[in-house]
Amino acid sequence: xxxxxxxxxxxxxxxxxxxxxxxxxxxxxxxxxxxxxxxxxxxxxxxxxxxxxxxxxxxxxxxxxxxxxxxxxxxxxxxx
Amino acid sequence: xxxxxxxxxxxxxxxxxxxxxxxxxxxxxxxxxxxxxxxxxxxxxxxxxxxxxxxxxxxxxxxxxxxxxxxxxxxxxxxxxxxxxxxxxxxxxxxxxxxxxxxxxxxxxxxxxxxxxxxxxxxxxxxxxxxxxxxxxxxxxxxxxxxxxxxxxxxxxxxxxxxxxxxxxxxxxxxxxxxxxxxxxxxxxxxxxxxxxxxxxxxxxxxxxxxxxxxxxxxxxxxxxxxxxxxxxxxxxxxxxxxxxxxxxxxxxxxxxxxxxxxxxxxxxxxxxxxxxxxxxxxxxxxxxxxxxxxxxxxxxxxxxxxxxxxxxxxxxxxxxxxxxxxxxxxxxxxxxxxxxxxxxxxxxxxxxxxxxxxxxxxxxxxxxxxxxxxxxxxxxxxxxxxxxxxxxxxxxxxxxxxxxxxxxxxxxxxxxxxxxxxxxxxxxxxxxxxxxxxxxxxxxxxxxxxxxxxxxxxxxxxxxxxxxxxxxxxxxxxxxxxxxxxxxxxxxxxxxxxxxxxxxxxxxxxxxxxxxxxxxxxxxxxxxxxxxxxxxxxxxxxxxxxxxxxxxxxxxxxxxxxxxxxxxxxxxxxxxxxxxxxxxxxxxxxxxxxxxxxxxxxxxxxxxxxxxxxxxxxxxxxxxxxxxxxxxxxxxxxxxxxxxxxxxxxxxxxxxxxx
Numbered sequence: 001x002x003x004x005x006x007x008x009x010x011x012x013x014x015x016x017x018x019x020x021x022x023x024x025x026x027x028x029x030x031x032x033x034x035x036x037x038x039x040x041x042x043x044x045x046x047x048x049x050x051x052x053x054x055x056x057x058x059x060x061x062x063x064x065x066x067x068x069x070x071x072x073x074x075x076x077x078x079x080x
Numbered sequence: 081x082x083x084x085x086x087x088x089x090x091x092x093x094x095x096x097x098x099x100x101x102x103x104x105x106x107x108x109x110x111x112x113x114x115x116x117x118x119x120x121x122x123x124x125x126x127x128x129x130x131x132x133x134x135x136x137x138x139x140x141x142x143x144x145x146x147x148x149x150x151x152x153x154x155x156x157x158x159x160x161x162x163x164x165x166x167x168x169x170x171x172x173x174x175x176x177x178x179x180x181x182x183x184x185x186x187x188x189x190x191x192x193x194x195x196x197x198x199x200x201x202x203x204x205x206x207x208x209x210x211x212x213x214x215x216x217x218x219x220x221x222x223x224x225x226x227x228x229x230x231x232x233x234x235x236x237x238x239x240x241x242x243x244x245x246x247x248x249x250x251x252x253x254x255x256x257x258x259x260x261x262x263x264x265x266x267x268x269x270x271x272x273x274x275x276x277x278x279x280x281x282x283x284x285x286x287x288x289x290x291x292x293x294x295x296x297x298x299x300x301x302x303x304x305x306x307x308x309x310x311x312x313x314x315x316x317x318x319x320x321x322x323x324x325x326x327x328x329x330x331x332x333x334x335x336x337x338x339x340x341x342x343x344x345x346x347x348x349x350x351x352x353x354x355x356x357x358x359x360x361x362x363x364x365x366x367x368x369x370x371x372x373x374x375x376x377x378x379x380x381x382x383x384x385x386x387x388x389x390x391x392x393x394x395x396x397x398x399x400x401x402x403x404x405x406x407x408x409x410x411x412x413x414x415x416x417x418x419x420x421x422x423x424x425x426x427x428x429x430x431x432x433x434x435x436x437x438x439x440x441x442x443x444x445x446x447x448x449x450x451x452x453x454x455x456x457x458x459x460x461x462x463x464x465x466x467x468x469x470x471x472x473x474x475x476x477x478x479x480x481x482x483x484x485x486x487x488x489x490x491x492x493x494x495x496x497x498x499x500x501x502x503x504x505x506x507x508x509x510x511x512x513x514x515x516x517x518x519x520x521x522x523x524x525x526x527x528x529x530x531x532x533x534x535x536x537x538x539x540x541x542x543x544x545x546x547x548x549x550x551x552x553x554x555x556x557x558x559x560x561x562x563x564x565x566x567x568x569x570x571x572x573x574x575x576x577x578x579x580x581x582x583x584x585x586x587x588x589x590x591x592x593x594x595x596x597x598x599x600x601x602x603x604x605x606x607x608x609x610x611x612x613x614x615x616x617x618x619x620x621x622x623x624x625x626x627x628x629x630x631x632x633x634x635x636x637x638x639x640x641x642x643x644x645x646x647x648x649x650x651x652x653x654x655x656x657x658x659x660x661x662x663x664x665x666x667x668x669x670x671x672x673x674x675x676x677x678x679x680x681x682x683x684x685x686x687x688x689x690x691x692x693x694x695x696x697x698x699x700x701x702x703x704x705x706x707x708x709x710x711x712x713x714x715x716x717x718x719x720x721x722x723x724x725x726x727x728x729x730x731x732x733x734x735x736x737x738x739x740x
Contacts, residue, residue: 072564
């Protein structure tokens with residue numbers, strides 16, 4: 001189990017994950033299968049960002065909201 | 081972690097093979113302890129109960145964020161699953177999913193953003209359409225067009241897409257179905273393709289228009305909320321402005337509907353459980369109405385307005401029905417508790433009354449039977465004497481007079497005996513009844529009053545739970561807004577599952593708090609009833625002296641002065657010691673410890689028995705038999721009180737933890 005990453009996540013990490021998803025670079029299952037935790041975190045970041053997007057937020061609002069929610073929660077990630 | 085929300089933790093599993101996300105565990109830290117703490121901090125008064133809503137705002141904010149996170153992960157999982165299904169469908173048709181994946185995802189995102197529908201719904205619709213068209217681009221266009229038609233006309237999205245995809249697949253029935261559905265708009269068209277193009281020319285782009293209308297109405301909505309709590313004040317001027325701009329008799333109809341909608345909305349806003357759904361439906365409905373008005377579809381606008389009114393009314397009805405159920409359940413429980421309580425008290429009174437009647441009748445009957453036996457014996461003797469035929473009349477009269485006098489003496493003596501017995505009995509029973517009455521009064525005052533007050537508080541709180549849930553909801557939103565800002569707070573609370581999650585969560589929280597407080601109130605009442613308000617279960621109090629005959633728990637020394645406990649066998653020596661000035665205080669309490677003996681001789685100085693704080697004094701000359709009866713009677717009464725208390729405790733135990 002990986003430790004939480006949520007505390008004080010930089011906004012750049014969110015825009016980077018979202019950008020990769022939009023460009024189709026997130027489908028890196030090989031890296032995930034190789035134990036690269038950053039891919040798992042990016043998947044979670046994008047899931048939260050898209051949830052805000054579905055609720056009508058602009059890109060800037062969704063990036064801010066994603067950061068706030070991740071920072072407010074103790075998020076643990078299990079990869080298996 | 082934001083200061084204004086409570087602690088929450090969530091564990092998310094990422095499937096290494098598929099990238100799928102799943103929430104393994106999510107919790108607001110120590111919810112149970114938080115609720116328990118809230119319960120313990122309240123003694124059950126109405127004011128303190130009212131303060132609870134404010135105290136759990138932090139907890140509620142954290143729970144709201146957790147609900148959002150769970151929903152976000154569930155939505156992502158649903159999207160992944162839908163994409164996998166689409167991949168299988170495309171691969172089976174020989175279409176490359178991998179090459180088109182990014183394009184499909186971006187197209188899906190645009191559809192979702194424009195129409196506010198779920199990703200998996202859009203992706204599944206695309207998959208079904210591809211099965212018929214065998215062409216990704218055409219399938220995308222048809223899904224898009226179906227969505228536009230649905231938004232513009234209010235027709236069902238799934239049915240419209242089914243019809244268009246059949247037509248695009250070349251089905252002959254497709255054209256016929258489209259003509260039936262769109263009538264004159266398809267006049268003159270001869271092929272399926274022509275019909276689809278005609279519809280695209282008419283309705284294409286409606287989603288984009290609706291989206292911009294939605295955004296502008298979103299702004300209007302925010303302004304209305306800021307303007308004040310009463311939505312009618314904001315909604316009506318907005319609609320009136322619309323009427324002024326557009327004019328015409330149709331707008332009078334729309335205005336009438338709008339007035340109704342505004343009134344319904346103002347009521348819905350008072351109930352959180354409906355507010356989220358109601359607001360969403362209102363915005364959707366208003367967008368639909370205005371879009372139809374701007375595009376000249378007056379009939380559709382009217383239909384949309386009527387449907388909107390019906391939907392909102394139904395939401396309100398549903399919510400009111402839920403409230404009624406909760407209130408009815410509260411009433412039923414209240415009646416159940418009160419009925420049980422009244423029956424227990426009534427049974428107690430009946431048994432006391434029976435005891436009194438039996439004792440009085442038994443003693444009087446014994447004396448009267450003895451009198452009758454003596455009189456019978458006298459009359460038998462009299463008859464024997466009068467049977468002597470040699471008696472002179474004077475002698476007979478003398479005999480008759482003598483026996484009459486004797487009979488009168490017996491009756492007089494019996495009357496005295498009966499009177500005396502009755503007097504003794506009356507004194508004894510009066511003492512018992514006075515004690516019972518006093519004890520009962522104490523139980524009623526200390527117990528029933530507390531019960532009544534406690535249950536009334538509980539009922540009042542229960543009936544008011546909806547308002548409190550709404551308060552919690554408002555405070556939670558404010559807490560989220562303070563922590564994250566208005567924009568994020570709005571998005572956090574706008575998910576489709578949020579309203580249900582929120583309502584369920586807070587009803588549950590409120591129920592737990594109510595159940596806990598109810599149990600506390602009932603326990604306090606039981607304790608008070610058992611102890612007569614003394615707040616102790618230690619037993620009889622001996623501050624005024626006392627005498628016991630059986631192993632008994634007693635409270636001594638509570639009078640603030642020295643007391644003595646002396647067995648009967650040592651009482652004489654002790655009394656001599658006191659008279660000789662060896663006592664240590666101005667008052668000595670003689671409390672006989674169980675010796676297993678019973679003295680039948682009269683006690684010279686009378687006895688004071690203290691039961692549960694009630695002093696019962698039997699005067700000089702009373703014998704041990706009478707004291708035993710007194711103790712028995714009081715024992716019965718105490719047993720009744722304990723039975724009553726136990727039934728109350730059982731009731732409390734049954735109610736503890738029960739959700740309302």
